Amino acid sequence: xxxxxxxxxxxxxxxxxxxxxxxxxxxxxxxxxxxxxxxxxxxxxxxxxxxxxxxxxxxxxxxxxxxxxxxxxxxxxxxxxxxxxxxxxxxxxxxxxxxxxxxxxxxxxxxxxxxxxxxxxxxxxxxxxxxxxxxxxxxxxxxxxxxxxxxxxxxxxxxxxxxxxxxxxxxxxxxxxxxxxxxxxxxxxxxxxx
Numbered sequence: 001x002x003x004x005x006x007x008x009x010x011x012x013x014x015x016x017x018x019x020x021x022x023x024x025x026x027x028x029x030x031x032x033x034x035x036x037x038x039x040x041x042x043x044x045x046x047x048x049x050x051x052x053x054x055x056x057x058x059x060x061x062x063x064x065x066x067x068x069x070x071x072x073x074x075x076x077x078x079x080x081x082x083x084x085x086x087x088x089x090x091x092x093x094x095x096x097x098x099x100x101x102x103x104x105x106x107x108x109x110x111x112x113x114x115x116x117x118x119x120x121x122x123x124x125x126x127x128x129x130x131x132x133x134x135x136x137x138x139x140x141x142x143x144x145x146x147x148x149x150x151x152x153x154x155x156x157x158x159x160x161x162x163x164x165x166x167x168x169x170x171x172x173x174x175x176x177x178x179x180x181x182x183x184x185x186x187x188x189x190x191x192x193x194x
Contacts, residue, residue: 003121003141004047004111006131007039008158009180010145015155016128025150027178032146033072035174035182039144040079044120047111049130050089056125057097086114088130108137115139128156136162142186143168149179 009026010016017023048056063069063077085100088110092102103110111134114122124131124140134140145158168185175181 002045002115002117002119004115004124004134004139005039005043005121005142005144006124006134006140007036007144008124008126008131008146009148010158011148011150011152011155013151013153014157014159015152016126016131016158017156018152019154019156021156025148025152027148027176027180028072029176029178029180030072031176032178032180033076035176037075037079040076040083040123042121043083043123045084045086045114045122046080047122047124047130047134048085048087049127049133050087050092051129052125052127053085053087053089053092053095053100057095057100061097086110107133108139111137111139128158128160131158132160132162135159135166138166138187140187142171142184145183145185147181147183 008016011025018025060077060080063073064081069077081098083099085095085097086103087095087100088103088107090104092104095102124134131140167188169188170184171186172184173182174184
């Protein structure tokens with residue numbers, strides 16, 4: 001069965017963006033890119049929420065159109081352009097980037113069906129509300145959180161309204177040269193108590 005992997009950069013205090021969507025605190029060094037490209041080999045689908053999608057698509061299209069873009073950003077943009085994207089939204093009619101479809105149905109049902117399909121893993125890029133929804137629904141199989149060495153104090157939290165506690169098993173930690181720390185956890189399935 002395909003896995004849903006949440007891959008997000010966060011601050012030490014658990015935010016994925018500043019209060020006004022600031023991302024100027026993100027660190028992306030060479031060794032982090034190398035790790036990312038390795039993970040991408042195991043996936044063939046990217047999942048996003050409606051709020052994040054426009055900025056995501058515009059940013060990576062802009063990178064592809066910019067001959068002066070950084071090498072690793074261009075490499076990721078090329079991968080993203082070829083990769084199937086599914087945007088979850090009840091209001092969006094269609095997506096304007098190739099290989100992108102809009103899923104307007106029930107998130108839980110749609111993701112469970114996707115997990116049953118043949119293929120590689122699926123990576124969740126965000127945004128914060130969409131990721132929190134997937135966590136709350138128990139649909140995330142693995143967490144790959146890149147903890148940046150910064151405390152924002154306020155912003156958009158990753159773990160908002162997720163309901164019951166989630167038990168995780170540590171799979172890996174890795175410290176990058178920048179001070180960013182990868183925390184890779186696998187979700188433990190709830191035991192049936194009946």
